[in-house]
Amino acid sequence: MKLIMTGLLAIGLLSFTACAAGKKKSKTAQEQGTGAVLTQKWMITEMRGTTKEELIKFGAFISFNKDMNGSAYMGCNGISFQYKLNKAQGISMSNVLSTMRYCEDSSPIENRFSQEIVKAEYQYEIKGHFLYLKDSKGVYIKAIRPDWD
Secondary structure (H helix, E strand, C coil): CHHHHHHHHHHHHHHHHHHHHHCCCCCCCCCCCCHHHHCCEEEEEEECCECHHHHHHHCCEEEECCCCEEEEECCCCEEEEEEEEECCCEEEEEEEEECCCCCCCCHHHHHHHHHHCCCCCEEEEEECCEEEEEECCEEEEEEECCCCC
């Protein structure tokens, strides 16, 4: 009986080890050195071409998770994207998807965000409780951690 149990245990361990070894993991944001600082939800307080009042009214946010996916909200549609961290705190976004509801007040802001976010590689900077996404024209987005106001 002991021999059978030992054999079953060995087979189980070999199966588990083989399954774990076969999985290839892509690097997460934490493995790329950003830690938990970037990977959170950020309330957008400034965005080029948009007023602070509009952003607050619509509850605008941008969020980055550790699996290199992000999301944003500008008042009507959910927006999702993938992001890639580059050298010297560079970040680029791609594969932007959005639901397609039309909302008269917020749709222009959402459209502008979805088009602009993929046009350039941004530099991100975190100062205190603020996140800055900068392009060649300066600050494109300024956001604050929601637990700080």
